[in-house]
Amino acid sequence: MTIAIVGGGMGGLTLARVLHVNGIESVVYERDSSRTARDQGSMLDIHSGQRALREAGLLEEFFAIARGEGQDMRLLEPDGTLLHQEDTPDDAPLLRPEVDRADLRALLLDSLPGGTVRWGHAFASAGDGVLRFADGSSARYDLLVGADGAQSRVRPLLTDARPEHIGKNVVEIGIPDIDRTHPDLAAMVGRGTYWVVGKGKSLAAQRNGDGRVRIGVSFTNTPEDWFATSGIPFDDPAAARARLIELLPGWDPRITALIAACDDHVVPRPMTTLPVGLTWPSRPDVTLLGDAAHLMPAVGEGANMALLDGAALGLALAAHPDDFPAAVREYEREMFERAGAAAKMSAQMHELMMSPDAARKLQAFFQPN
Secondary structure, eight states: OOEEEEOOSHHHHHHHHHHHHTTOOOEEEESSSSTTSSOOOSEEEOSTTHHHHHHTTOHHHHHHHOBGGGGOEEEEOTTSOEEEEEOOOTTOOOSSOEEEHHHHHHHHHHTSOTTSEEETOOEEEEETTEEEETTSOEEEOSEEEEOOOTTOSSGGGTOOOOOEEEEEEEEEEEETTHHHHOHHHHHHHOSSEEEEEOSSEEEEEEEOTTSOEEEEEEEESOOTTHHHHSOOOTTOHHHHHHHHHHTSTTOOHHHHHHHHTOOSOOEEEEEEEOOTTOOOOOOSSEEEOTHHHHOOOSSSOHHHHHHHHHHHHHHHHHHOTTOHHHHHHHHHHHHHHHHHHHHHHHHHHHHHHHSTTHHHHHHHHHOOO
């Protein structure tokens, strides 16, 4: 029985690892040409997903690469008023540690037998037990798992649902080697996340383990085509940084100095989600996990759900090795309920962020008493 996993992200690799731990082979087909073909993105806040890493036999290895100090957080208003600060003691338990996405992906990749991941295989179509790739090659499968992210090309085999814009657009920028190049800004950001929230605009700066601070400047209540009318010249990084600062009038110069210090990485990211509580009629030969199944607002749940999806499907297949349809039904029942609840909570947090007094509401959220 051949299990084909399309997508070598967190969920797909966790599924392959849990299957391997339970003596079941699988193949991961990844469109990237190699594990280093592209930047893997920022930090991940791993909390509930630790259960999945335990099932994968990788929890101790995860703790070795996790950054407990990444749990630190500073919440400010645009005028520089500090609303909330959390400093993590060095001996604090790793309940919600941050980890570099690239480091976690490398841990999962290194835990798999050689040849499990087939690089350079871009999904083209599938049907009748045959998986076809963009280069004209093909492979057979008994179970096809779409773990190919927000723009999943496997998803249409199960549902007509498509990601929809949620009124938020983010510009991704960053400062490399901040401790050496801008020690004053490094001290201001701290060891974890530095979050400035205004009316319809926010800035989140997050320290990564490689010394880079990744920054997302968000504009809420904006349409899907907002980047085309924003006046941000993405083909001119210096001018783009200047325009971003113009779009934050009245913000404390110490905060906008973070933007001025960034390098030439300036990337527009429109934010989309799938409908909350998305389900589909179960099929015996195809299922989905991670963002392919339940893309939700980026508030710290997506990666955890993907890890849990991979572990849950792997354990279901291990419990029913001769009955893939039963395993898929069992997995989907649990996943729909768990991910649906997480998506609902994420949507509520997104609505909070869209409100005019988001900063004070977040302060109350983090300081409930």
